[in-house]
Amino acid sequence: MVTAFKKGSIKLYKLDGKKKRTVCTVKAEQPKLKSVLILKTGKVKILKLKGTKLVADSWVSSNPEVANVTASGVLTAAKPGTATVTAKLGKHTYDCTVVVK
Numbered sequence: 001m002v003t004a005f006k007k008g009s010i011k012l013y014k015l016d017g018k019k020k021r022t023v024c025t026v027k028a029e030q031p032k033l034k035s036v037l038i039l040k041t042g043k044v045k046i047l048k049l050k051g052t053k054l055v056a057d058s059w060v061s062s063n064p065e066v067a068n069v070t071a072s073g074v075l076t077a078a079k080p081g082t083a084t085v086t087a088k089l090g091k092h093t094y095d096c097t098v099v100v101k
Contacts, residue, residue, distance in 0.1 A: 003031075008024060009025055010025070011024070011026075015088075026077070029052070030061055031052040033047070033095065034096050035095075036099065037085075038098075038099045039067075039077035039099070039100055039101070041077050041079055042076075042077060044076050044077075048073060054088070056089050059086070061075075061083050063081060063082070064081050064083075065079060067083035067086050067100055077098070082100070084098065
């Protein structure tokens with residue numbers, strides 16, 4: 001298993017007994033969350049971090065009356081307004097401004 005600690009790439013080599021090598025390039029990307037999301041009232045969207053297969057530890061809305069989000073990232077556009085939805089993954093946080101029309 002390979003664990004990435006920051007964005008970048010690395011080449012892994014495997015040598016067999018005959019001095020042949022197998023090369024594998026592993027590329028790690030920084031997780032991202034869409035910076036702005038515009039939804040109509042009543043719409044539901046499942047939020048996911050891009051650039052990783054990891055799932056956010058938690059999701060929180062700054063204004064649940066406008067944009068409610070469950071701990072697993074299910075966002076509901078409740079009423080017109082603006083909210084910031086924050087995903088937490090380890091020590092890092094990722095914000096998305098949600099505009100409900």
